[in-house]
Amino acid sequence: MSKNKEQHSKDISRKDALKKMGSYAAFAALGTMIMLNPQKAQAQSGIDPPGFGGGNGIRGVRIDRNKK
Amino acid sequence: MYCFIFGFLFLKLVNLNIQAIFLLKPIDDKTVLWSSRDNQYLVLENTTALLVSKLSKGIALEDISRELSQELSLPIKETTDFVLDLKKRFIDPGPSKLLNKPESLKDVVVPNHFSIEKFYKINEVVIKASFESEQACFLIHPKFEHLEVESQKHDFCFKTFTQDARIFLAVDNKLIGSWSFDEFHYFQGKYSMQLIQKIHKKQEDKWLGVFHASAVADKKRAMLFLGDSGNGKSTSLALLQAHGFDCIADDFVPVAAQSQEIYSFPAAISVKKTSLDTLLPFYPELSDSKEYDFKVAQKIVRYLKPNNSDFSSHLPCKGLVFIKYIKDAPLSCEKIDKITAFQKLVPDSWLSPIKENAAIFLDWFAALDCFELTYSNNTEMVAQVTKLFRDEL
Numbered sequence: 001m002s003k004n005k006e007q008h009s010k011d012i013s014r015k016d017a018l019k020k021m022g023s024y025a026a027f028a029a030l031g032t033m034i035m036l037n038p039q040k041a042q043a044q045s046g047i048d049p050p051g052f053g054g055g056n057g058i059r060g061v062r063i064d065r066n067k068k
Numbered sequence: 069m070y071c072f073i074f075g076f077l078f079l080k081l082v083n084l085n086i087q088a089i090f091l092l093k094p095i096d097d098k099t100v101l102w103s104s105r106d107n108q109y110l111v112l113e114n115t116t117a118l119l120v121s122k123l124s125k126g127i128a129l130e131d132i133s134r135e136l137s138q139e140l141s142l143p144i145k146e147t148t149d150f151v152l153d154l155k156k157r158f159i160d161p162g163p164s165k166l167l168n169k170p171e172s173l174k175d176v177v178v179p180n181h182f183s184i185e186k187f188y189k190i191n192e193v194v195i196k197a198s199f200e201s202e203q204a205c206f207l208i209h210p211k212f213e214h215l216e217v218e219s220q221k222h223d224f225c226f227k228t229f230t231q232d233a234r235i236f237l238a239v240d241n242k243l244i245g246s247w248s249f250d251e252f253h254y255f256q257g258k259y260s261m262q263l264i265q266k267i268h269k270k271q272e273d274k275w276l277g278v279f280h281a282s283a284v285a286d287k288k289r290a291m292l293f294l295g296d297s298g299n300g301k302s303t304s305l306a307l308l309q310a311h312g313f314d315c316i317a318d319d320f321v322p323v324a325a326q327s328q329e330i331y332s333f334p335a336a337i338s339v340k341k342t343s344l345d346t347l348l349p350f351y352p353e354l355s356d357s358k359e360y361d362f363k364v365a366q367k368i369v370r371y372l373k374p375n376n377s378d379f380s381s382h383l384p385c386k387g388l389v390f391i392k393y394i395k396d397a398p399l400s401c402e403k404i405d406k407i408t409a410f411q412k413l414v415p416d417s418w419l420s421p422i423k424e425n426a427a428i429f430l431d432w433f434a435a436l437d438c439f440e441l442t443y444s445n446n447t448e449m450v451a452q453v454t455k456l457f458r459d460e461l
Contacts, residue, residue: 023140030119031150034111036414042257042278043418044320045297 089423090124090158092117093430095406100430105161107421109414111407119151120158129155173243176236179229187222188215190267190334191380196222200229207235207252208259210360211335214373224266226259237262257418260320260333267379268324268331276325276429277419281388282337283316283330284308286457289386290316290330294413300393303343304449306372310350311450313457315374316381324382325425328432334379336371344370346446386457387437388413391449399448401441401461409438 012020089104099117101110112120115136122132133148140147182198184205189195194217199205208228227238234246235255239262247255261278265271281292282305293301302318309315317333324331339347339354348354357370390404390412410433419429439456443449455461 019141023142027140027142027146027150030113030116031153032113033116034411036109036111036411038107038109038277038414038417038419039257041254041418042261042320043253043280044256044260045253045280 088158088161090120091423091427091430092121093434095410095430095434098407100410102426102430103158104421104423104426107419107426109410109419111410116154119154123151123155123159173236173246176231176243176246178227178236178238178241178243182227182229185219186212187217187219188212189217190215190263191378193224193267194220194222195263195266196225198225198227200227204228204230204235207256210358210371211338213371214336215334226262228255228259257320260335261322264322264331264333267334268322268382270324273420273422273425274325275420276323276328276425276432277417279321279323279413280319280416281321282318283321284453285314285316285330285381285383287314288383289457290383291386291453291456292321292330292388293391294388294416295391298393299391300343300443300449301391302337302339303346303393304391304446304453306337306339306343306347306351307446307450308453309337309375310347311454313453314376314381316376316383318374323385323432325420325428327382328385328428329382330385331382332376332379334374336373338369339372341368341370347372385432385436387439389453389456390438390440392440392442393444394442395444397442397444399441399443399445399452401439401452401456403461404438404440406434406436406438 091102093100093102094114097114099112099114101112101117101120102108103110119132119136123129129148129151133144133151136142136147136151137144179200182200184199184202186197186199186205186209187194188197197208197212199208205228225240227236227241229236229238231246234248235252236246237244237255237259244262245255245258247258257278261272261275264275279292279294281294282301283290283292284305285291293304295301305315305318315337316330318335318337320333320335322331322333323329341359344354351372354370354372357372359368359370361368388409390409413433420426439461441449441452441456443452
């Protein structure tokens with residue numbers, strides 16, 4: 001009987017549970033960041049001359065989800 | 069409370085020790101943070117940006133973590149881990165990627181003899197372009213052929229040569245840089261950058277950035293058209309100029325820092341073979357123009373002279389249009405949120421790494437309208453762009 005009581009005292013209400021979930025959701029969102037790197041230098045797109053290999057400008061975006 | 073402090077801070081430049089300088093700019097419901105360390109832009113939640121600015125001001129990690137813990141009703145251990153992570157990332161990061169040693173050009177001698185010499189007249193400026201080989205000439209000349217004039221007294225001399233499997237550029241015998249063959253896009257970019265510096269009389273630090281876009285104008289204002297290759301940036305530009313708009317720039321759009329105006333870039337418009345049928349009714353001269361087969365890029369292109377012969381023009385930017393050609397798609401044009409536009413814009417652009425210019429760029433971008441235009445019918449696209457210029461969306 002006393003064990004049941006103890007168990008009950010550790011439970012949280014639905015309202016508190018939702019509140020806590022909300023807090024964690026807000027906290028997790030804080031760790032979401034999007035890193036954007038501009039081109040390292042001025043570039044022009046797309047043509048290649050015969051004999052000069054074909055490279056590509058580094059055009060990239062990285063999304064970092066620093067999940068908590 | 070966070071909002072209040074943030075509102076107070078956002079326009080300030082935040083000094084981070086001596087190592088890095090941050091700029092914070094609220095855009096839509098996020099904050100964009102610029103870091104001088106790697107000329108990097110980060111899109112953060114407003115609260116996270118505020119935490120970073122507090123750390124940068126030397127506020128104790130424990131105090132910041134405690135306040136966050138109270139604010140979110142979360143255990144202090146969790147918020148401490150998070151703030152510590154931010155500190156490692158922003159305040160005590162490793163060595164900057166931009167701290168690479170600059171290349172040494174001191175042992176390189178600019179050759180005296182060049183087998184190919186071209187003269188380009190851009191407004192009143194005459195450029196002598198010397199190339200050591202056909203290959204080197206091929207990297208530059210096709211886009212500027214329409215500017216070629218007879219040999220004459222020149223204002224500047226651009227020399228292109230190769231040594232040890234690298235391409236070199238010298239302007240008036242001063243070495244500008246060298247690039248490996250697979251970095252020729254950067255050689256072309258630097259060549260164009262040097263050209264705009266000469267024709268618009270602005271050194272590199274006076275430019276906010278260069279955008280991978282086309283720029284179209286209606287005499288008063290210009291709009292940038294952006295999008296991945298194959299979405300019709302250049303074709304739309306050619307169609308729009310056939311319908312009374314001015315071509316300001318194709319592929320390489322410079323924006324000045326002080327005025328934030330879009331400046332003319334005199335290169336020809338590249339027209340892909342797949343767009344020829346669309347453009348021939350407007351530009352019959354394309355049927356006889358030279359065709360270039362770029363095998364590696366799998367592109368066959370011709371070059372179309374811009375209708376604008378005044379390459380000194382510069383106009384304020386009315387907005388950004390992310391253009392998308394989808395076969396059989398109905399026309400749609402809507403404003404898009406700034407953060408989405410920012411994510412598309414930045415990785416494709418060269419943006420000045422100078423703090424003042426980065427601050428101007430953020431302010432400039434935040435005030436721009438951004439649109440996404442999807443089309444399959446060219447007539448509808450032209451009509452829609454006309455509406456955009458008239459604010460009739």
